[in-house]
Structures are given as structure tokens and as C-alpha cells.
């Protein structure tokens with residue numbers, strides 16, 4: 145059964161006052177001074193994204209062709225890590241990313257995630273997709289189809305279209321409205337039965353919101369610098 149939701153979005157604009165910041169695994173993230181948040185863990189952007197979204201998410205989906213929804217495209221690091229798995233022949237992915245506040249081209253050039261990941265050949269198609277304002281699907285490349293929507297997660301209303309959600313919103317202290325039972329009900333609706341949502345967050349109130357939305361929730365070991373993370377499954 146699919147829950148029906150209404151929506152009024154109130155949120156802060158998170159792209160003001162951003163600057164790149166080197167994390168402890170040698171990869172760059174972005175810091176937003178106005179919100180007092182980082183786009184990734186300061187213990188390592190690549191290590192966190194790989195642990196939470198790739199190892200505990202993508203690699204656990206029991207099919208090789210899948211639909212992935214990302215909440216918060218940000219620097220595009222999760223997209224790139226997923227794309228690399230596709231190029232390696234491990235899976236084929238249709239990737240939809242929500243991003244109401246895209247980072248500037250200059251910031252993405254500065255971060256240079258493709259070189260960090262030793263995939264310089266991906267730089268041009270990656271930047272084209274990150275810069276596009278088209279909400280249609282970009283041409284499939286290397287096993288990945290991509291589209292970017294400027295939609296707030298609080299307004300997202302697709303139904304049973306995804307196998308996996310990367311829930312990579314800013315922390316609850318900065319954007320509590322993104323961690324409510326209502327937001328997770330939207331994610332529950334968006335997933336197919338058996339679908340999974342992964343997030344770096346492991347707060348008790350977030351677990352309760354996920355349970356209220358109908359998920360079953362596992363606590364898993366977190367990435368370096370964090371004891372736990374959540375994986376929520378739609379039964």
C-alpha cells in the first residue's frame with residue numbers, strides 16, 4: 145500500500161558560503177559555513193561514500209540491473225563511485241539524483257573527483273551531466289543512465305520505481321525536515337518491495353521515523369570515524 149502525502153517545503157538554501165576542504169583519506173569534500181556542515185565525513189569523503197553507499201548499498205542489491213535514487217547529488221561522488229562499478233561491468237544502473245541546490249562548475253572543477261578516483265577519462269562526461277539543467281535522461285554511457293531533478297525530497301512522489309536509495313541529506317541538526325517520518329514515507333513509496341535505503345546517519349529519532357514509515361531498520365558498522373549507520377528495507 146502507498147501512503148498519500150501532502151507537502152509544504154520549508155528549507156534553507158545550502159549553497160551559500162561553500163569552500164573545498166581536504167579530508168583525512170586525501171579526498172576533498174565541501175564545507176558549508178552558513179549551515180555548519182560538510183558534504184562528507186572529515187575522516188574521508190571517498191572512504192565514507194564507498195562504505196555507506198557502495199558496500200552497504202549497491203553491492204547488496206541482489207540484481208545487476210537496478211534503479212538508484214540519490215537524495216542530495218552534491219559533489220557527485222556517489223554518482224562517480226557507482227558509475228565506476230558500472231564501467232567495471234559489475235552492474236547496470238539507471239541513476240536519478242535530487243539536487244535543488246547544485247554546486248557551481250568552478251567548485252566541481254576544484255574538487256576534481258575524477259582525478260582523485262584515478263578515472264580522468266570520466267571528467268568530461270561527468271561535468272556535462274553535473275552541469276546539465278535538462279531533467280531528461282542523459283545518453284547511457286558505460287552502463288549508467290543519469291538524470292538530475294531539482295526536486296526537494298519533501299515533494300518527491302514517484303511510486304515503486306527504485307531498488308536502492310542513497311539517502312545523503314545534510315545531518316538532522318542542519319536540516320531536520322529531511323529526516324521525518326513523512327520524508328521516509330516518500331522514500332518507502334518510491335522503493336519497490338524488497339528495496340533498500342542506506343544512510344550514514346544512525347540517530348535514534350531517525351530510526352523511529354524510518355520505522356513509522358514502514359521500513360525495517362538494521363544498524364550496521366559505520367565508516368571510519370562513525371560507530372554505526374542505518375540500512376532500511378521495504379518488506
Ligand SMILES: C[S@@+](CC[C@H](N)C(=O)[O-])C[C@H]1O[C@@H](n2cnc3c(N)ncnc32)[C@H](O)[C@@H]1O
Nearest residue numbers: 183216217218219220221222245296297312314
Ligand atoms: C551531504 S550533501 C550530499 C553529498 C553528495 N551525495 C556527494 O556525494 O557529494 C547533501 C545534499 O543535499 C542537498 N539538499 C538540500 N536540501 C535538499 C532537499 N530538500 N531535497 C534534496 N536534496 C537536498 C544539498 O544541496 C546537498 O547537495
